[in-house]
Amino acid sequence: MSRSPSLPERPRLELDPDMTPDERLEALREHFKEIVQVNEQLTEQLDAARDRQHDLTDEVDQLERENETLKTSSLYIATAEELTDDGVVVKQHGNNQEVLTEVSPSIRDGLEAGDRVAINDSFGVKQILDPETDARAQAMQVDGSPDVSYSDIGGLEEQIREVREAVEEPLVNAEQFREVGIEPPSGVLLHGPPGTGKTMLAKAVANETDATFIKMAGSELVRKFIGEGARLVRDLFELAAEREPAIIFIDEIDAIAAKRTESKTSGDAEVQRTMMQLLSEMDGFDERGEIRIIAATNRFDMLDRAILRPGRFDRLIEVPNPDVEGRERILEIHTQEMNLDDDVDLGAFATETDGLSGAELASLATEAGMFAIRDGRTTVQQADLHDALEKIEADDDASSVPVAFA
Numbered sequence: 001m002s003r004s005p006s007l008p009e010r011p012r013l014e015l016d017p018d019m020t021p022d023e024r025l026e027a028l029r030e031h032f033k034e035i036v037q038v039n040e041q042l043t044e045q046l047d048a049a050r051d052r053q054h055d056l057t058d059e060v061d062q063l064e065r066e067n068e069t070l071k072t073s074s075l076y077i078a079t080a081e082e083l084t085d086d087g088v089v090v091k092q093h094g095n096n097q098e099v100l101t102e103v104s105p106s107i108r109d110g111l112e113a114g115d116r117v118a119i120n121d122s123f124g125v126k127q128i129l130d131p132e133t134d135a136r137a138q139a140m141q142v143d144g145s146p147d148v149s150y151s152d153i154g155g156l157e158e159q160i161r162e163v164r165e166a167v168e169e170p171l172v173n174a175e176q177f178r179e180v181g182i183e184p185p186s187g188v189l190l191h192g193p194p195g196t197g198k199t200m201l202a203k204a205v206a207n208e209t210d211a212t213f214i215k216m217a218g219s220e221l222v223r224k225f226i227g228e229g230a231r232l233v234r235d236l237f238e239l240a241a242e243r244e245p246a247i248i249f250i251d252e253i254d255a256i257a258a259k260r261t262e263s264k265t266s267g268d269a270e271v272q273r274t275m276m277q278l279l280s281e282m283d284g285f286d287e288r289g290e291i292r293i294i295a296a297t298n299r300f301d302m303l304d305r306a307i308l309r310p311g312r313f314d315r316l317i318e319v320p321n322p323d324v325e326g327r328e329r330i331l332e333i334h335t336q337e338m339n340l341d342d343d344v345d346l347g348a349f350a351t352e353t354d355g356l357s358g359a360e361l362a363s364l365a366t367e368a369g370m371f372a373i374r375d376g377r378t379t380v381q382q383a384d385l386h387d388a389l390e391k392i393e394a395d396d397d398a399s400s401v402p403v404a405f406a
């Protein structure tokens with residue numbers, strides 16, 4: 001440690017009784033000069049000491065911070081990619097660095113490939129993130145291979161063609177797009193009434209392209225994960241990058257991308273932040289590899305037009321309620337495993353189901369089966385379909401009764 005310079009000597013005034021008044025005056029002047037000089041030296045030393053004190057305080061602060069960090073030792077988030085006999089391959093989020101690491105037997109027992117884990121500086125797995133800790137796991141539904149194929153979807157031939165062109169082709173034939181020199185659509189927006197097969201379309205395209213299907217519901221982002229929306233949107237794209245090829249499916253996008261209202265509540269600001277994050281992720285989308293993004297809404301009219309600009313959701317596909325042929329096809333699909341009586345004429349029945357969505361037709365088929373069971377039969381008859389239709393229409397009427405009268 002450097003020693004501080006010693007303090008200057010205190011000047012002494014020595015007056016001889018034999019001095020003449022002039023000599024005394026001269027001695028006093030000399031003494032005054034010495035005092036001023038010492039005072040200057042002391043002021044300089046004081047300033048230097050203050051500077052030093054300042055530096056030392058900064059140093060102490062920094063050491064305290066480092067000490068705190070060492071005590072709490074932050075952990076990084078990673079995904080356990082593969083469990084091997086030699087250890088576990090973990091991939092760190094953010095930099096995608098992959099390492100083979102050892103895991104204690106107690107952690108290893110509960111670990112499965114695909115789990116999110118917390119790792120320390122030396123990549124040791126410290127804990128498995130349970131769904132409680134892991135908002136990301138709760139907010140996103142990840143399906144490595146969804147089991148919906150195009151043939152499970154009735155009446156949407158044109159929409160299937162468009163989705164294949166906008167989503168499947170760029171994933172499967174990326175090279176061709178590059179050679180022709182055109183950008184595939186950035187995002188596809190499926191819009192139409194509830195239960196018409198929008199989610200099915202997104203799942204089918206993921207299935208067809210062997211892509212991971214990652215779904216996030218806009219409504220949950222703003223209702224369940226308050227304050228975390230923007231971060232979760234960032235995580236969503238990060239996860240897709242880790243699992244590419246991937247299809248990101250944002251359901252009920254209107255919940256985070258509604259037109260701006262006049263009110264300026266803090267909730268609005270939060271929704272706004274979430275949407276801004278989504279837009280910035282999409283704007284930086286070109287550099288991303290094999291990731292396609294599909295969103296869905298039942299409230300197209302409510303959408304903020306900013307999300308429809310080129311480079312964002314620039315391919316709009318309307319998914320309406322099915323027409324009569326579509327309804328017949330959907331009924332065929334949902335009754336194909338059922339034991340139908342020879343008298344059943346799905347074509348004729350389809351004409352009576354105007355206005356029903358695919359989801360309603362699917363539950364109609366199940367209801368018809370229930371009527372047959374109640375009647376002690378193992379085959380479903382045309383009458384069961386009619387009874388089921390009546391029930392569904394009655395349920396529908398009940399749910400559309402204004403709340404005050406319900």
Ligand SMILES: Nc1ncnc2c1ncn2[C@@H]1O[C@H](COP(=O)(O)OP(=O)(O)OP(=O)(O)O)[C@@H](O)[C@H]1O
Nearest residue numbers: 152153154194195196197198199200330358359362
């Ligand atoms: N076109 C269709 N063909 C076959 N089944 C359908 C069709 N549309 C809907 N369904 C049935 O309805 C269920 C719900 O459909 P899906 O979730 O795809 O609708 P959605 O349009 O995404 O609805 P929402 O807007 O409410 O999220 C499906 O699992 C399927 O059983």
